Amino acid sequence: xxxxxxxxxxxxxxxxxxxxxxxxxxxxxxxxxxxxxxxxxxxxxxxxxxxxxxxxxxxxxxxxxxxxxxxxxxxxxxxxxxxxxxxxxxxxxxxxxxxxxxxxxxxxxxxxxxxxxxxxxxxxxxxxxxxxxxxxxxxxxxxxxxxxxxxxxxxxxxxxxxxxxxxxxxxxxxxxxxxxxxxxxxxxxxxxxxxxxxxxxxxxxxxxxxxxxxxxxxxxxxxxxxxxxxxxxxxxxxxxxxxxxxxxxxxxxxxxxxxxxxxxxxxxxxxxxxxxxxxxxxxxxxxxxxxxxxxxxxxxxxxxxxxxxxxxxxxxxxxxxxxxxxxxxxxxxxxxxxxxxxxxxxxxxxxxxxxxxxxxxxxxxxxxxxxxxxxx
Amino acid sequence: xxxxxxxxxxxxxxxxxxxxxxxxxxxxxxxxxxxxxxxxxxxxxxxxxxxxxxxxxxxxxxxxxxxxxxxxxxxxxxxxxxxxxxxxxxxxxxxxxxxxxxxxxxxxxxxxxxxxxxxxxxxxxxxxxxxxxxxxxxxxxxxxxxxxxxxxxxxxxxxxxxxxxxxxxxxxxxxxxxxxxxxxxxxxxxxxxxxxxxxxxxxxxxxxxxxxxxxxxxxxxxxxxxxxxxxxxxxxxxxxxxxxxxxxxxxxxxxxxxxxxxxxxxxxxxxxxxxxxxxxxxxxxxxxxxxxxxxxxxxxxxxxxxxxxxxxxxxxxxxxxxxxxxxxxxxxxxxxxxxxxxxxxxxxxxxxxxxxxxxxxxxxxxxxxxxxxxxx
DNA sequence: ACGAATATGTAAGTGCGCTGAACTAACAAA
DNA sequence: TTTGTTAGTTCAGCGCACTTACATATTCGT
Numbered sequence: 001x002x003x004x005x006x007x008x009x010x011x012x013x014x015x016x017x018x019x020x021x022x023x024x025x026x027x028x029x030x031x032x033x034x035x036x037x038x039x040x041x042x043x044x045x046x047x048x049x050x051x052x053x054x055x056x057x058x059x060x061x062x063x064x065x066x067x068x069x070x071x072x073x074x075x076x077x078x079x080x081x082x083x084x085x086x087x088x089x090x091x092x093x094x095x096x097x098x099x100x101x102x103x104x105x106x107x108x109x110x111x112x113x114x115x116x117x118x119x120x121x122x123x124x125x126x127x128x129x130x131x132x133x134x135x136x137x138x139x140x141x142x143x144x145x146x147x148x149x150x151x152x153x154x155x156x157x158x159x160x161x162x163x164x165x166x167x168x169x170x171x172x173x174x175x176x177x178x179x180x181x182x183x184x185x186x187x188x189x190x191x192x193x194x195x196x197x198x199x200x201x202x203x204x205x206x207x208x209x210x211x212x213x214x215x216x217x218x219x220x221x222x223x224x225x226x227x228x229x230x231x232x233x234x235x236x237x238x239x240x241x242x243x244x245x246x247x248x249x250x251x252x253x254x255x256x257x258x259x260x261x262x263x264x265x266x267x268x269x270x271x272x273x274x275x276x277x278x279x280x281x282x283x284x285x286x287x288x289x290x291x292x293x294x295x296x297x298x299x300x301x302x303x304x305x306x307x308x309x310x311x312x313x314x315x316x317x318x319x320x321x322x323x324x325x326x327x328x329x330x331x332x333x334x335x336x337x338x339x340x341x342x343x344x345x346x347x348x349x350x351x352x353x354x355x356x357x358x359x360x361x362x363x364x365x366x367x368x369x370x371x372x373x374x375x376x
Numbered sequence: 377x378x379x380x381x382x383x384x385x386x387x388x389x390x391x392x393x394x395x396x397x398x399x400x401x402x403x404x405x406x407x408x409x410x411x412x413x414x415x416x417x418x419x420x421x422x423x424x425x426x427x428x429x430x431x432x433x434x435x436x437x438x439x440x441x442x443x444x445x446x447x448x449x450x451x452x453x454x455x456x457x458x459x460x461x462x463x464x465x466x467x468x469x470x471x472x473x474x475x476x477x478x479x480x481x482x483x484x485x486x487x488x489x490x491x492x493x494x495x496x497x498x499x500x501x502x503x504x505x506x507x508x509x510x511x512x513x514x515x516x517x518x519x520x521x522x523x524x525x526x527x528x529x530x531x532x533x534x535x536x537x538x539x540x541x542x543x544x545x546x547x548x549x550x551x552x553x554x555x556x557x558x559x560x561x562x563x564x565x566x567x568x569x570x571x572x573x574x575x576x577x578x579x580x581x582x583x584x585x586x587x588x589x590x591x592x593x594x595x596x597x598x599x600x601x602x603x604x605x606x607x608x609x610x611x612x613x614x615x616x617x618x619x620x621x622x623x624x625x626x627x628x629x630x631x632x633x634x635x636x637x638x639x640x641x642x643x644x645x646x647x648x649x650x651x652x653x654x655x656x657x658x659x660x661x662x663x664x665x666x667x668x669x670x671x672x673x674x675x676x677x678x679x680x681x682x683x684x685x686x687x688x689x690x691x692x693x694x695x696x697x698x699x700x701x702x703x704x705x706x707x708x709x710x711x712x713x714x715x716x717x718x719x720x721x722x723x724x725x726x727x728x729x730x731x732x733x734x735x736x737x738x739x740x741x742x743x744x745x746x747x748x749x750x751x752x
Numbered sequence: 753a754c755g756a757a758t759a760t761g762t763a764a765g766t767g768c769g770c771t772g773a774a775c776t777a778a779c780a781a782a
Numbered sequence: 783t784t785t786g787t788t789a790g791t792t793c794a795g796c797g798c799a800c801t802t803a804c805a806t807a808t809t810c811g812t
Contacts, residue, residue, distance in 0.1 A: 016426040017401045019769050019798075022393045026769095029391050043789055050392040055770055057790060081788025082778040163719055172719070217618030220685075230685060234610060241687025242593030242723045252684040253715035263717065305678045306685050308628040309596075309606060311617025339629035341639065343539055343548070343621045395770075395798050402799090419760055431799055433761060457759025458807040757810075766801075775792075782785080 023059075026051060028374025030059055031068065034089045035114075035375045039072050041084030060087055067093040068114075068373075091115040095149045097142060097156040097193075098364035100357075102200035104175060104226055109141050110358075111149045112365040114373075116211050118358065120148045130177035138183065139190055146191065154372050155194040156187060157364030159203035161227070165244040168197035196367040200360050201247050202238055204353075205231030207363025208316055210376050212355050217313025217347065220306070221359070222249070224319030228270045234310065250274075254302045272298055278323050289327040296328040300335025307348060308340040318353040325352045399435075402427060404750025406435055407444065410465045411490070411751045415448050417460030436463055443469040444490075444749075467491040471525045473518060473532040473569075474740035476733075478576035480551060480602055485517050486734075487525045488741040490749075492587050494734065496524045506553035514559065515566055522567065531570040531748050532563060533740030535579035537603070541620040544573035572743040576736050577623050578614055580729075581607030583739025584692055586752050588731050593689025593723065596682070597735070598625070600695030604646045610686065626650070630678045648674055654699050665703045672704040676711025683724060684716040694729040701728045 029049050034040065040048070046056040063069035070090045074083040091113045099109040104126070111120040124141050126134070138158070146153050160183065162173025168184020170176075188195040198206075205221040213219050219233045228250035232239040239246045250270040251263045258267025259277075271277060272295050281291050307315065317324045317332075333350040353359055370376040405425050410416065413424075418436055422429040439445035446466045450459040467489045475485040480502070487496040500517050502510070514534070522529050536559065538549025544560020546552075564571040574582075581597040589595050595609045604626035608615040615622045626646040627639045634643025635653075647653060648671050657667050683691065693700045693708075709726040729735055746752040 015401070015405050016799095017398045018800090019395070019398070019767090022395070022398065023769065025391070025393045041789075052771060053790065054772090054792090058769090078779075079788080080780050080786075082790075084789060215618075232685070234615060235613065237611065239610060239686065242591075242689035243687060243719065245687040245717075245719045247685060248687065248717055248720055249681060249684045251717040252681050252720075254681075256715075265714070302681045305625060305628050305630075306681050308625045309608070309623060309682050310615065311619060311621040311624065313618035338641070339632075341621075341624055341627040343619065344624055344628075347618045395796090399798065417760075428800065429761065430763090430801085434799090454808075455759080456757075456809045458761075460760060754812095755810105756812100757808105759808080760806080762803100762805080764801105764803085766799105768798090768800100769796105771794105771796080773793090775790105777789080777791095779788085780786085782783100 024374070026055070027059055027063065030056065030063065031089070031373050031375050034069065034087070035369075039086040039088030041086055043084055045087075063087075089114055091117070092119070092151060094154045095119065095151040096154050096365040096368045097145045098361040098368075099138065099141060099145075099156065099158045100200065100203075100360040100364065101138065101158065101160045101176070102223070102225065102360055107137060107141050108361065109145045110361050110365075111145055112362065114154075114369065114375075116207075116362050116365060116369075118361070120145075122148060130175075134176045134178070135181060135183065135186065139187065142187060142191060146193075153193050155196065155368035156191070157203065157367035158183065158187075158195070158197040159200035159360040159364045160197055161200055161229075163243070163245045163248070164197050164199045164202075166240060168195060170197065171244065194368070194372060196364075196371050198238070198364075198367055199229065199231065199244075199247065201229035201231035203231070203363030203367055204318055204359045205233050205247075205316075205363065206238060206366040206370070206376065207355055207359040207361075208318070208353055209233045210366045210369075211362060212316070212353060212359075213314055214349070215313050218310050219314045219316065220310075220312055221316045221318055221353065222303075223360075224273055224317060224324060225275055228273050232310075249302075249306075252302065254298050269299070269302055275320060275323065292323065292327040293331040296331025296333075297335045299328070300332040301339060303332070304336050304339035307336055308344045311344055311347070313347055313349065315348065315350045316353050317351070318355075318359055321352060321356075400750070402431070403435055403439065406432065406439065407465070407749050407751050410445065410463070411745075415462040415464030417462055419460055421463075439463075465490055467493070468495070468527060470530045471495065471527045472530050472741040472744045473521045474737040474744075475514065475517060475521075475532065475534045476576065476579075476736040476740065477514065477534065477536045477552070478599070478601065478736055483513060483517050484737065485521045486737050486741075487521055488738065490530075490745065490751075492583075492738050492741060492745075494737070496521075498524060506551075510552045510554070511557060511559065511562060515563065518563060518567060522569075529569050531572065531744035532567070533579065533743035534559065534563075534571070534573040535576035535736040535740045536573055537576055537605075539619070539621045539624070540573050540575050540578075542616060544571060546573065547620065570744070570748060572740075572747050574614070574740075574743055575605065575607065575620075575623065577605035577607035579607070579739030579743055580694055580735045581609050581623075581692075581739065582614060582742040582746070582752065583731055583735040583737075584694070584729055585609045586742045586745075587738060588692070588729060588735075589690055590725070591689050594686050595690045595692065596686075596688055597692045597694055597729065598679075599736075600649055600693060600700060601651055604649050608686075625678075625682075628678065630674050645675070645678055651696060651699065668699065668702065668704040669707040672707025672709075673711045675704070676708040677715060679708070680712050680715035683712055684720045687720055687723070689723055689725065691724065691726045692729050693727070694731075694735055697728060697732075 046053040072086040096112045108123040110118045163171040170178045170181045184195040184197040201223045222230045230247035230249045251268045255267035259271040261268040261271045337345040418432050422432040448462040472488045484499040486494045539547040546554045546557045560571040560573040577599045598606045606623035606625045627644045631643035635647040637644040637647045713721040
C-alpha cells in the first residue's frame with residue numbers, strides 16, 4: 001500500500017495502465033486476501049475478489065508455479081457439493097530481510113517470512129561507525145542475513161533514522177553522519193536484490209498497520225526512544241510528506257519556556273518525551289506517576305491538533321513499555337479527549353504497541369511485501 | 377483525485393480491474409492533461425501519457441464524439457513535419473452546478489464550466505430554514521441553477537457545513553439542524569444527476585488545490601468564518617478521516633485558560649480565531665496589530681504539530697482578507713517556523729487564498745469534475 | 753526546384769487478459 | 783440410484799492497447 005518505489009527495477013513512470021498491470025493487480029488482490037484472511041478455496045477467492053472462477057484458477061496456478069501459494073487439501077467439515085481445495089500462502093517459500101538502524105549502538109536485522117514471522121536474527125555492533133563505514137556495515141549485515149536463509153530473498157527493507165526520500169536515499173541522518181546517502185541504490189547494486197529504505201518511524205507504522213492495527217482508519221505511531229518521531233498511514237498508504245519529512249514531530253516546540261534542546265530551539269517535544277530525558281527526570285526523584293502524567297498531558301496537548309485535523313483512528317505509542325504504558329498513556333489519552341471535539345475523539349483509540357521493538361524490523365519487511373507483492 | 381463516490385450510479389465494490397476501467401483511466405489521463413496544460417496535439421498527448429498515437433487517436437475520437445473535446449486547428453508557429461491538429465477541452469460543452477451552504481444567512485450556487493469558471497450565479501435567502509425545509513431549499517436552488525444553463529449538467533457538487541460521510545450524507549450540521557441527512561441521495565433521486573457532497577472546508581481545499589496551489593505536496597486550507605474548519609489534500613487526494621471528520625480543528629483547545637466556547641469546552645481555536653470573535657476583540661479597542669499578531673501566534677502554536685507531522689507544502693488561510701492578510705498571517709507563519717524543524721518549515725508556504733469566497737463553490741465543482749471525469 | 757528528412761495521424765492485424773457458457777468431478781440428501 | 787449443489791476446467795469470444803505499415807504534410811539541404 002505504500003507509494004515507495006522499489007530500487008533495483010524501474011517502473012513505468014506515467015499513469016498508463018496495461019493489461020499486464022491489471023494482471024499484477026489481481027495477483028496482489030488474491031495474495032492480499034490469503035495474507036489477511038488465511039487459506040481459502042479458489043471459489044472463495046473468486047467470490048471475495050469479484051473475479052470469475054476461471055480467472056482465479058489461472059492466477060492461482062501461476063502463484064503455485066511461483067511457489068508463493070500452495071494447495072492445502074480439503075477442509076475437514078463437509079457440506080454439499082464437491083469439496084473445495086484450500087490454497088494458502090506458502091509463508092516460507094520466500095524470505096524477506098528486515099533491517100533496523102534506529103538503535104544507537106548496533107544494527108539489528110532479521111530474516112522474516114511472508115507471514116511476518118521472524119525466522120532468524122542477527123546484529124552487528126555499531127562501534128561508533130559513521131558515514132561510509134556505517135554504510136559498509138549495513139552491507140555486511142544484509143549479506144550475512146541473506147546467507148542465513150536457504151530461501152530466495154524477495155527483497156530487503158531498511159528502517160533508517162533521519163529523513164529518507166522515496167528513492168531510498170537518506171537525505172539526512174545526523175547520528176550516522178549520512179547526507180544524501182543513496183543507501184537503497186548501493187545495497188541493490190551490491191546484492192542484486194530489490195531494496196526499500198524508509199524512515200524507522202515510517203516502517204514502524206507499516207508494521208503496526210499490517211500486524212497490529214484494528215481498522216483501516218488513520219494510524220499514527222509515535223516512536224519514543226533516544227529521539228521522538230512519528231509515522232502515519234492515512235487512507236491505507238504511508239504518508240511521505242512534501243520533502244519526505246512527514247512525522248518529524250520530535251523537534252516541534254511544545255513548551256517555549258522549557259529545556260534547551262540540541263537542535264537550538266527550546267522546549268521541543270524530545271526534551272520532555274525522549275527516553276533519556278524521562279529516565280533522568282525519574283531518577284531525580286519525585287512522584288513518578290505525577291512526572292509521567294504531566295509529560296503525557298503535554299504530549300496530549302501537542303497531539304490534539306493533529307488528532308483533530310486528521311480524525312485519526314489509532315494513535316500508538318511505541319517505546320519502553322514501563323515508561324509509556326501507564327500514567328503517561330492515560331494522561332495523553334485524557335488530554336487529547338479534553339482538547340478535541342467528541343466527533344474527533346469518539347473513534348480514537350490510544351494505546352501502546354504490542355509488537356515491541358520488532359515493529360521497525362517487521363515494518364521494514366512490510367515495505368518489501370507491499371512493494372513486491374502488493375500485500376500489506 | 378478524491379475518493380468520494382458519486383451518488384446516482386453504483387460502482388463495482390471490489391478491487392477488480394477491468395479493461396473498461398483501463399479505458400476510463402486513460403480517458404481521464406488525457407482529459408487531465410488537457411485540463412492542466414491546455415490544448416495539445418494527439419501526438420503530444422501520446423508522448424506525455426505514454427500511450428501510443430493510435431490509442432490516443434482512438435480515445436480523442438471518443439471524447440470529440442462526446443463533445444468534451446474539440447479540434448482547434450493547427451498552431452501558428454510551424455516546425456518540420458506534418459503540422460499537428462490541436463485538441464482542447466470544450467470548456468462549455470457541459471456545465472457543473474456548485475453549491476455553497478457555508479453561509480449562515482443564504483445558500484449560494486453557481487453554474488460552472490469545465491475550466492472552473494463561474495458562468496452564472498444564483499442564491500436563495502435561508503430565512504432561518506432548518507431541517508427538511510433547508511433540504512427543500514437546496515433542491516430548489518439546484519433546480520433553478522440547472523434551469524439557468526442550456527448545456528447538459530455533468531453533476532452537482534455541494535459544500536456543506538458539518539461532518540459529511542463519503543456517501544454524501546450529512547452526519548451532523550448543527551446550524552442547519554441536519555443529522556444523518558442523505559443530501560446527496562435525495563438530490564440525485566430528485567434531479568437524476570450525479571451528486572457529490574462534502575464538508576465546505578473540504579471542497580475549499582479541493583478548489584485551492586486545483587486552481588490555486590503551486591505544487592503537489594500536502595495542502596491544508598483553513599477556513600475562517602463564523603466557525604473554523606480545515607480541509608486537507610495529502611498525496612493528491614482529499615483526506616476524509618476515520619469518521620469523515622478530518623479537518624475539524626475549530627474546537628481543538630488551544631488555550632485552556634481562555635474563553636468559554638459554545639461547545640462546552642474552554643479556549644477552543646474558534647474562540648480566538650472565528651471572525652465574530654476577531655471583530656469583537658478589535659472593536660473593544662487596543663492595538664489591532666498586536667491583537668491580530670497574538671492570535672496568529674496562538675494559531676501557529678496550534679498548527680506547528682500539524683505542519684511538522686504532515687510535512688505540509690502549503691498552508692492557506694481563507695476568510696476575510698482584511699483580518700487575515702497582515703499581522704495575523706505573519707505571526708502565524710513566524711510562530712510555525714519557530715516551533716518546527718527547518719526540514720519541516722523549509723518547504724512550507726503560508727499564504728491567504730486568492731480565490732476568495734468562490735473557493736467553496738469552485739471546489740464543489742472540482743468534486744464533480746474529479747468524480748465524473750477524473751480531472752482535478 | 754526537388755528529393756530527403758521529419759512529424760502527424762489512420763488502418764490493419766496481433767496478443768493478452770478477462771468473461772460467459774458449458775462441461776466434468778465430487779460430494780450430500782432423498 | 784437419482785437429484786441437486788458446489789468446485790474447478792475448457793473453449794470461444796470480446797475489448798483494449800500494441801506493433802507494423804502507410805498516407806499526408808511540411809521543412810531542410812543542395
